[in-house]
Amino acid sequence: MVTIILPTKNEESCIGATITKIREVCDSPRIIVVDGNSTDSTVKIAEENGIEVIYDHGLGKGEALRCAFDHVNDDVIFLDVDGTYPIHSLPDFIDALDTYDLVVGERVEFAGDALPKLFLIGDIISRGLFQVLYLSRVDNLSGLRGIKREALEKLSLESDDFGIETEITAKAVRLGLNIKKIPIVYNVRTGNSKFRPIQDGIIVLRAMFRYRIKKLS
Numbered sequence: 001m002v003t004i005i006l007p008t009k010n011e012e013s014c015i016g017a018t019i020t021k022i023r024e025v026c027d028s029p030r031i032i033v034v035d036g037n038s039t040d041s042t043v044k045i046a047e048e049n050g051i052e053v054i055y056d057h058g059l060g061k062g063e064a065l066r067c068a069f070d071h072v073n074d075d076v077i078f079l080d081v082d083g084t085y086p087i088h089s090l091p092d093f094i095d096a097l098d099t100y101d102l103v104v105g106e107r108v109e110f111a112g113d114a115l116p117k118l119f120l121i122g123d124i125i126s127r128g129l130f131q132v133l134y135l136s137r138v139d140n141l142s143g144l145r146g147i148k149r150e151a152l153e154k155l156s157l158e159s160d161d162f163g164i165e166t167e168i169t170a171k172a173v174r175l176g177l178n179i180k181k182i183p184i185v186y187n188v189r190t191g192n193s194k195f196r197p198i199q200d201g202i203i204v205l206r207a208m209f210r211y212r213i214k215k216l217s
């Protein structure tokens with residue numbers, strides 16, 4: 001069984017459409033929203049759509065995802081609700097979780113202006129550095145992933161912030177987990193980004209080095 005986890009913070013412009021699209025392509029999916037105390041109608045729209053909503057403790061996307069991982073006992077898939085990730089590919093992620101520990105939506109194409117120049121440069125640096133440090137080519141920032149429950153236990157995640165995807169990727173590589181990359185197109189975002197290029201860029205870099213040297217049990 002797989003639970004689809006949707007982290008949200010003020011995403012009223014896209015949460016409804018995302019839920020509808022997931023239901024169109026997945027057979028009776030279990031979906032939960034983990035919300036970061038949105039001040040708009042995000043939670044209301046999710047609940048009107050019959051979705052269970054839980055809340056993080058205000059520390060960031062990483063903490064939100066960890067709350068959701070703890071809340072369920074299933075394998076998990078998580079993705080941004082902002083329209084950037086291809087929902088039609090979710091069945092491939094669900095299938096891949098039969099065989100793989102970690103399934104990563106590898107962003108191989110950026111549609112239109114999906115990533116502004118500064119973000120694109122940051123993304124190239126991040127992926128290049130990850131490859132140098134971990135000798136592995138995986139999209140360490142992709143926000144569309146599936147993780148098997150047993151793998152989640154092994155990862156012992158601790159990031160509160162936007163370092164979470166890098167932590168997952170780094171630990172999965174170092175622990176020798178079975179990783180499947182599914183090529184995806186990254187689309188233009190609906191609504192406002194929560195990613196702050198400088199602060200969050202530094203957080204990602206810190207995670208990259210921390211999980212290179214940290215002793216893993």
Ligand SMILES: Nc1nc2c(ncn2[C@@H]2O[C@H](COP(=O)(O)OP(=O)(O)OP(=O)(O)O)[C@@H](O)[C@H]2O)c(=O)[nH]1
Pocket residue numbers: 006007008009010011034035036037056058059060061064079080081082084143189192193194195
């Ligand atoms: N629960 C919760 N969700 C968050 C928090 N911060 C961001 N999110 C959600 O996590 C997802 C990723 O945030 P984004 O703002 O899309 O960040 P990003 O994908 O790096 O940046 P873009 O490329 O601009 O989309 C979105 O669905 C957000 O609503 C938070 O503190 N708590």
Ligand SMILES: [Mg+2]
Pocket residue numbers: 080082084143189
């Ligand atoms: Mg996003």
